[in-house]
Amino acid sequence: MHLFVIDHPYHYEAENLCRVFFPFDKVITLHSEAEAEEPQNRTVYTALRNTGAPYYVRIEDETGVTERTGGPETEEEYGMMALLFDALQAHTGKTPRWGMLTGIHPIKLLRQLTEKFGEVEAGRLFREKYFVSEEKAAIAERTLRTQTPVTMDVHENDYSLYISVPFCPTRCAYCSFVSQSVEKTKKQIPVYHKLLMEEITATAAIAKDLGLTLRSVYVGGGTPTTFDAPQLSEMIRTVRASFDMTQCEEFTVEAGRPDTIDRAKLEALLSGGVTRISINPQTLQDNVLENIGRRHTAQQTVDAFRLAREVGFDNINMDLIVGLPGDTFESFCDTIEKVLELDPENVTVHSLALKRSSFITQSGEVNQAHADALLADHMMAYAERRLTESGFEPYYLYRQSRMAGNLENTGWAKPGFVCAYNIFTMDETETVLACGAGGVSKLKDPYSEELCRIFNFKYSYEYISRYEEILERKGGIAEKYEQFRKRIHQIHQSSGTDQ
Ligand code: SF4
Structure with missing residues (x-):
């Protein structure tokens, strides 16, 4: 697939999110439309704009076109990736169990959230901000409890x-x-x-x-x-x-x-x-x-x-x-x-x-x-x-x-x-x-x-x-x-x- 990353630096996160939804696509990341050579089976276009709705995502393949605009958010990276996640979910109909978390250390993130906001708020953020499913959030919380001592x-x-x-x-x-x-x-x-x-x-x-x-x-x-x-x-x-x-x-x-x-x-x-x-x-x-x-x-x-x-x-x-x-x-x-x-x-x-x-x-x-x-x-x-x-x-x-x-x-x-x-x-x-x-x-x-x-x-x-x-x-x-x-x-x- 072609992944366009226009005017924002979050290509690593965008690539990982795309892989969650399309694990068998080879992701070719481009930073301008002029770079696109051979047409691909799928295009994911992500852009950060300075005017109007700041974030823009478009996904296009044989199944159709999905577009989203959104933002701004206080956390720019989060705002951009949440919009991409939303578009990918809508386009594929898939609901990943680990939500928009693509990192290899989800428990470390939960620990950091817990230290900052307390257990209850950390659990809420895990589920509502990062869209982690109930069963994965529950096992993450159990794991954190066992390892905390x-x-x-x-x-x-x-x-x-x-x-x-x-x-x-x-x-x-x-x-x-x-x-x-x-x-x-x-x-x-x-x-x-x-x-x-x-x-x-x-x-x-x-x-x-x-x-x-x-x-x-x-x-x-x-x-x-x-x-x-x-x-x-x-x-x-x-x-x-x-x-x-x-x-x-x-x-x-x-x-x-x-x-x-x-x-x-x-x-x-x-x-x-x-x-x-x-x-x-x-x-x-x-x-x-x-x-x-x-x-x-x-x-x-x-x-x-x-x-x-x-x-x-x-x-x-x-x-x-x-x-x-x-x-x-x-x-x-x-x-x-x-x-x-x-x-x-x-x-x-x-x-x-x-x-x-x-x-x-x-x-x-x-x-x-x-x-x-x-x-x-x-x-x-x-x-x-x-x-x-x-x-x-x-x-x-x-x-x-x-x-x-x-x-x-x-x-x-x-x-x-x-x-x-x-x-x-x-x-x-x-x-x-x-x-x-x-x-x-x-x-x-x-x-x-x-x-x-x-x-x-x-x-x-x-x-x-x-x-x-x-x-x-x-x-x-x-x-x-x-x-x-x-x-x-x-x-x-x-x-x-x-x-
Ligand atoms: S490291 Fe593990 S997976 Fe790799 S060859 Fe050895 S036993 Fe097999």
Whole structure:
């Protein structure tokens, strides 16, 4: 489609809103009519005018033309996007469950609204200003309530550590991470492991110099258990030897794929002090596993879970995905019931991010997309109901673009088993220092929403060949903290609390 963004700067929001309604259109954004070359199947025209009705939207495609004028609003961006949202709804007849929210952190927005206006007014704004449906507003409020005790307990020097192991046994068909299959990268793993240990040690030195307090460790990827048992032990030993762990109550390792788990690795993790692991079925249907290119069976997941219990893990997460190819409503429900029988402490329900290429025929595309969205929606509602009935509460939630049914990913926990790291990273409450390929350190100013990102190289081969540059970039951590601390000092001085 052509998206015209005339005389306003809100192209990013406009593009995201268009994708909510037309998830399979390629959005070509233009800033003047003269730029339009090849005619497209659809045109969305948005303009900010200085005279008369300031906002103007026109949508045109084979189904007809919809026009709207409106404004002005006190908040210009909101006014423009609300008008576009209204026009898109009228044109398509669709009512997105998350209303006009397109960001990935809806709970963070709800928290900010709650801090500013109180719980009742925040709930009203969520529903009436942003048009969030009753059921999504309700789950957002439940999630915020579960995570508030954790976010309230963050102190200004707290941080978490993220370690990335970007290798997997094979690459899943839907994967959009930087992870690479072990078959292709076997030789890289020992070199990567060695450099990762060095980076962990260097990062610990930076945190120590800054007097930061480590609260949680999360090893993700990829599949960290592609490392063998001695490599896992060495990684944990390196963390423990270099960081002050006295305030760190949570140490998660994603054991991810059951085909990477064995007793030796589980024992290495547990004896090293890992407190939480993930064993991720995604589905417990063998035909669906085959469709997504995971070379293991549902039984292997069940066996890996039982083995982890036998070894002694008392905090296990299981990831599931709604909207996988070949999964039906009945087979998804069967997966949920089998997972509940295993009785994990956490269940994370993801929505598959849809790709335009996943549809075979152009002619059936829209109907197929609609059918898939409805199915994903039913699956998600079933998961929500059964997890609630089984004593779980939602504790973190985030969204991605092009998710099946325009839904969300939600982490559910039994009481006392929330994973603080997941909350910190999604709510962007505290600093996360990251090590490894694809890692992004997020430095959080404790007294504002300012967040500074420092990127490691994405792929393992770049990480290995340009490792020195990563260490140089990490020099920026101390610099940024210097700025934060000046501000903190001023805040303490003006409130008379500086010692
Ligand atoms: S296990 Fe996860 S990271 Fe690895 S290939 Fe599959 S989706 Fe990607």
